[in-house]
Amino acid sequence: MTAVVDVHAHVILPEVEQAVAGRPGLEAHRELDARRNGAESLAVSGRMVGARIDALTRVPVRLADMDARGVDVQIVSPSPSHYHYWAEPDLAERVARIANEGTAAHCAQAPGRLLGLGLVPLQHPELAVAALDHALALGLKGVEISSHAPGVELSDPRLEPLWSRAAETGAVVFLHPFGCTLDERLDRWYLSNIVGQPVENAVALSHLVFAGVLDRHPGLKIVAAHGGGYLPVHLGRADHGWRVRPEARGCAEPPSAYLRRIWFDSLVHDPAVLRSLVAAAGAGQVLLGSDYPFDMGVEDPLERLAAAGLPDAARLAITGGNAARLYGIKE
Known part of the structure; x- marks a missing residue:
């Protein structure tokens, strides 16, 4: 019988935050975060994380x-708050190593049930391949990245070695803005997440697609969180632009064709x-995901999937x- 696999779950690693505490750039990062989210949402998020800290760490x-939810296996990735893409090279490299080691140690407490993803310092593309190799050497299944880093879009030529190495090793790259x-x-109104995350997914995936x-x-095994955001359900405009605008022809096929090469939760x-x-x-190309x-x-990803009324073969896949095929999980 096929295992039920939740590919979108997170862990908080206090060691990461200890490593960046007091470092130059952290305060400016927090100020930007506050401007983007607003004071009210930051306060609500703080209380929410505090109430769920046991689930995030134990x-x-x-x-x-x-x-309780009928999930056999979780793919656990660090909380995106651990990206710290503001960090200079030495600190960024250290953050990735701590995150990789902490996630691997967390998952090692439940072999067969917890599989992990690490981090790479996306803001320093020259360090990304080594961080990916470090994650894989620890037994992690790949890495989690955001939609961009300061000065680095996913179409940036400097990331070509990362994509090459991920494809060569079969590592999964989990795109989580x-x-x-x-x-x-x-x-206001938590639009930073409600609207912002789907926007960032769509922009990041568009960079990957249109840049070729x-x-x-x-x-390359790309898994997009949040169903890929706004991109998958609004591809008609992308295909039209690809056909009529010569500068949009950075990819060999219409953008919609690439959805069969990307996985989505x-x-x-x-x-x-x-x-x-x-x-x-x-x-x-669709995987069960809960954002646990x-x-x-x-809290009910299986019930949400059942509510879509898909054919049995699609639902079981x-x-x-x-996920079993993508992550190499024995069925």
């Missing part, structure tokens, strides 16, 4: 929640949107069959 709590460059325009990254690296919060995602990308244990996630 393996027995995580396993009990998984059992953190922060939106629309800044203060989204500083997936043409040059056909074996099921965390879209609406049965109709999930059906649209499956129609656009194919059932073989944050409040923008869901999304429940765990696709």
Whole structure:
């Protein structure tokens, strides 16, 4: 019987925050975060994380929640708050190593049930391959990245060695945005997350697609959080632009064709949107995801999947069959 696999779950690693405490650049990073989110949302988020800290740090709590939700395996990635893309090279390299080692140690407490992803210092592309290799050497399945880093879009030629190495090793790259460059325009009503995350997913995936990254690296395993944001359900405009605008022809095929080369989690919060995602990308490209244990996630990912009313074969593939193949999990 195929294991139920949740590919979108997080861990908080206090050691990462200890490493950056008091370092130059941290205060400016926090000020930017405050401008982007607004004081009210920061306060609510602080209380939310505090109430869920056991789930974010203690393996027995995580396993009990998984059992209650019918999840056999979680793919655990560091909280995106650990990216710290403001850090200079030495600190950035240290943050990635601490995150990789901490995630591996967390997952090692439940072999077979917890698999992990590490981090790379995306803001320093020259350090990214070594950080990926470090993560893989620890037994992690790949790495988590944001939609961009300061001065580095995912289309940046300096990231070509990272994409090459990830494709060569079969490492999974989990695209999970953190922060939106629309800044203060989204500083009320939690729009920084509600609107900002889907925007960032769409922009980041568009950079990968239109720049031809997936043409040059056909074996690259990209998993997009939050169902890929706004991109998968609004591809008609992208395809039209690709056809009529010569400067949009950075990729070999229409943008919609690349959805069959990207994987997406099921965390879209609406049965109709999930059906649209499956129609656009194919059932073989969608994976179960909950964003455990944050409040923008869901506590019932299997029930949410069932509510979409997909054919049994598609539902079983999304429940765990696709993830088993992608992450090398024994069924």
